[in-house]
Amino acid sequence: MSKIPVAVLGATGNIGQRFVSLLQDHPLFELAALCSSERKVGGRLTDYWRLDDASLDPAVGEMELQPLDPRVLVRSDVAAAFSALPTEVAGNLEAEVARAGVGVFSNASSHRLETDVPLLVPEVNPGHIALVERQRTYKDGGFLTTNPNCSITGLVLALKPLADAFDFSEVHVSTYQALSGAGYPGVASLDIVGNVLPFIEGEEEKMRREAKKLLGTLQTTVVPSPLDVWANCVRVAVREGHLEALSIPLQEDVPEAEVARVLSSFRGEPQRRKLPTAPKRPILVRTERNRPQPLLDANAGEPERARGMAATVGRIRITDRNLRLLVLSHNTLRGGAGGSVLNAELARRRGYLA
Ligand SMILES: NC(=O)c1ccc[n+]([C@@H]2O[C@H](COP(=O)([O-])OP(=O)(O)OC[C@H]3O[C@@H](n4cnc5c(N)ncnc54)[C@H](OP(=O)(O)O)[C@@H]3O)[C@@H](O)[C@H]2O)c1
Incomplete structure (x- = not known):
């Protein structure tokens, strides 16, 4: 070509x-x-x-x-x-x-x-x-x-295989968003050093609306997904990598191991077509209790061209049918x-x- x-x-x-x-x-x-x-x-x-x-x-x-x-x-x-x-x-x-x-x-x-x-x-x-x-x-x-x-990409990468496999109608998500997401020069240093900013203009509404379109069904236009995403968006003093904590009320009993299997076996059209920037595995599941971390996992993805293109999921837990997990994705690479x-x-x- x-x-x-x-x-x-x-x-x-x-x-x-x-x-x-x-x-x-x-x-x-x-x-x-x-x-x-x-x-x-x-x-x-x-x-x-x-x-x-x-x-x-x-x-x-x-x-x-x-x-x-x-x-x-x-x-x-x-x-x-x-x-x-x-x-x-x-x-x-x-x-x-x-x-x-x-x-x-x-x-x-x-x-x-x-x-x-x-x-x-x-x-x-x-x-x-x-x-x-x-x-x-x-x-x-x-x-x-x-x-x-940039806050949606990692979220929908994780939600797509979960929504295909299990029944749920809403997702609650708290974000810990990197500074690079605000462009350059971005947030003033005096506002963010030693601090956390609990508001990002328009972000929570975007997450809800864009997730509905992305997970919707194409007919004459896109019929929005009924899934509701309720977000709390926060800026933290991290350079690259948006970390997100998800809480999903499931409508059935699901073993944690099955959630991990569904996420780590997920592949899409980019993987089947071997697109040059597609990560071999779009979702990496970590079992260590202190992962994912922006510093260690934002650049996940292989081959070399796909560095920063895989989302990393960790801390999968289910209590009383409530699934909780963390997702990390590189906001200026995968999310940009x-x-x-x-x-x-x-x-x-x-x-x-x-
Ligand atoms: N940062 C993220 O994580 C992220 C993720 C997803 C999507 N986005 C979106 O991506 C876009 C870019 O974000 P960014 O963070 O890269 O912003 P940025 O660092 O502020 O860069 C903006 C770029 O646009 C140029 N520009 C500004 N006004 C222009 C005009 N009137 N005509 C031509 N060029 C103009 C700037 O040129 P100069 O250098 O000459 O000013 C600069 O090259 C935004 O819409 C943002 O919402 C960002």
Whole structure:
């Protein structure tokens, strides 16, 4: 398969840099344009690189930052664009790019709940990608797809196999969310050092609404899942990795060992199709009582390209039919750029990107 020219929109940001690190040596995609806000246009990505756990290809680091203008993308023959734009600007800019005939893979929330836009986690609802065929606004191969908020991805990865295997109608979740989830420079240091922030604007509602769409059934549009997610969202002084404590009232007796078996044997379409960024095992179950931890488990996943793409589950307990467990996932990889890259790999293999 020949490589497709792609662009990163918002390449200088937190998620944008993750996109570049995943795309700079990708087997299906080739970086053709890096776009930033006007104030950095003309500069070089190398001057803004902040990832301490991923190196920048020197040739990519020297690429000139471009304005976010669809004509620039068309001139570079870009067929797919990975968006790491802030929500305030993503809505219009992403639509303009799709109207120029480009397939957009977005991290922003602007289009996630539109009825003809797929909200995807490829292990959970790969069939929803067919919604792009119903997008009438975009011609010449252009379309919009999205991935969920970073706090949802690990949650739905765990909920999908559980909901397929057992009866339950609601989930209570408390999150311990990393600082990188707030972008750069993000939360002021004086607010978070030695502290915990008990409120993240809009997060709890997003978790409820996006989980319903992700776990819903595709008919003419997506019929939302009846499952209710009740969240308490909190920011903690961790760099990468959202930890979430789940409590699920089960409607039947289930052995703990069966929960562990269902989670660790879960595989989805990315694993069956061997997509390049798919982790061999999307959920790793740990039995130690002090796991998962962001410091030790955020980068879980193999092969090397899928580091940070597996969710880690631990502390599985059932008391009086109440299942409790912890889920950890990397918020800027699995919950951010890696999620969009996996969506694009799925789109390519399903024939939506030529
Ligand atoms: N962080 C996470 O864990 C996470 C996870 C999932 C989804 N998301 C979503 O992903 C998006 C990016 O998040 P982030 O954390 O990477 O934010 P960020 O660090 O603030 O980066 C934003 C990027 O967008 C660029 N930009 C801003 N305004 C622009 C404009 N008018 N035109 C063109 N480019 C513009 C910025 O360029 P400059 O550098 O020039 O300002 C920067 O490259 C957000 O929508 C966020 O909600 C984030």
